[in-house]
Amino acid sequence: MRSTILFFVAAALAAPPLAGQRAARPGMWLGGGLGLGWARVNCRFCDANRGRSLSGYAQVGSRISDHVLLGGEIAGWLRNADPSQDRNADELMAAFSVVTYWYPSARKPYYLKAGLGMVTYRIDDGTDRLTSSALGPQIGAGWDLPVGAHFSFIPYVNLMFASTGAQLKFNGAPFLDGASLELFQIGLGLARR
Numbered sequence: 001m002r003s004t005i006l007f008f009v010a011a012a013l014a015a016p017p018l019a020g021q022r023a024a025r026p027g028m029w030l031g032g033g034l035g036l037g038w039a040r041v042n043c044r045f046c047d048a049n050r051g052r053s054l055s056g057y058a059q060v061g062s063r064i065s066d067h068v069l070l071g072g073e074i075a076g077w078l079r080n081a082d083p084s085q086d087r088n089a090d091e092l093m094a095a096f097s098v099v100t101y102w103y104p105s106a107r108k109p110y111y112l113k114a115g116l117g118m119v120t121y122r123i124d125d126g127t128d129r130l131t132s133s134a135l136g137p138q139i140g141a142g143w144d145l146p147v148g149a150h151f152s153f154i155p156y157v158n159l160m161f162a163s164t165g166a167q168l169k170f171n172g173a174p175f176l177d178g179a180s181l182e183l184f185q186i187g188l189g190l191a192r193r
Contacts, residue, residue, distance in 0.1 A: 029069055032058040033156060035187015037077035039093045041121055041132070043168060043179040050091060053079040055185045057158070059099070069101040069193070073115065073138075075160060077183055089125035093183050095160040096120075097138045109144035109152075119162035119181045131169045132179050136162030140185075144193065154189040 037055025054077070061071015076094040097117025104112065115138040122131045142156035163180035 027063045028061075029063065029071065029191060029193045030060040031154070031189055031191030031193075032056065033154065033187050033189025035156075035185060037093075037183055037185045039077045039079075039091070039121070040182040041179065042163075042182075043176055050077075050093070051079065053077055053091075055183070055187065057185070057189070059191075061099075061101075063193075066106070067103045069103075069111075071099055071101075073097045073099045073117075075138075075158060075183065075185065077185070089123050091121075091123045093119070093121045093181065095136075095138060095183060097160070099138060109146070111142055111144070113140035113142070113158070114138065117160070119160055119166075119183065121181050129171055130175075131172075132166045132181060134162035134166030134179070134181060136160060136181070142189070144191070150192050152191050152193055154191055156185070156187060156189055158185040159183070 034054070034056040036052050038052050039050040041050060055075070057073055057075040059071055059073040061069055064070050074094065074096055076092065079091045095117050097115040099113055099115030101111045101113050103109070116135070117138060118133055119136050120131070120133040122129060138158065138160045140156060140158035142154045144152040144154055146152050161180065161182040166179040166181055167174055168176040168179050
């Protein structure tokens with residue numbers, strides 16, 4: 001974790017200004033990234049940090065102005081069963097969101113992100129399945145590190161949370177109301193802006 005934070009700081013200090021670069025880029029943008037994610041499920045009877053695992057996202061959208069991008073994003077976290085660790089269930093958390101990226105500075109290539117979407121969770125042991133989904137906001141930040149004329153590496157952090165009273169379902173039948181879902185991501189992406 002310490003080396004990841006140091007990488008982000010070094011990348012931020014080394015990044016060249018993007019003055020005038022974004023305006024010359026095409027209107028369509030797309031990207032994706034991989035890293036680590038931490039998922040959490042919370043309800044009246046459970047407060048479970050699901051742990052750290054592989055996490056990533058894919059996105060596509062259009063440029064609204066030199067400072068604003070609008071698009072759609074799919075983010076996910078996956079943890080596979082490992083019988084040797086007493087974990088015998090596959091878990092998946094995913095978010096499907098509409099997002100807005102805002103680049104507040106013409107000289108520094110960082111962005112702030114906000115969005116709204118559906119967050120879903122599923123755990124399945126091959127026999128039984130527990131699922132939940134709810135609407136919730138997404139926030140994030142990142143730093144564009146240009147690679148060539150149109151591509152950027154992007155160290156990023158994202159947080160998605162849905163606490164609008166998600167319902168837990170056991171094998172498809174309603175089981176419990178009032179759950180909340182959270183997903184935190186940190187990683188490195190590649191984008192064509």
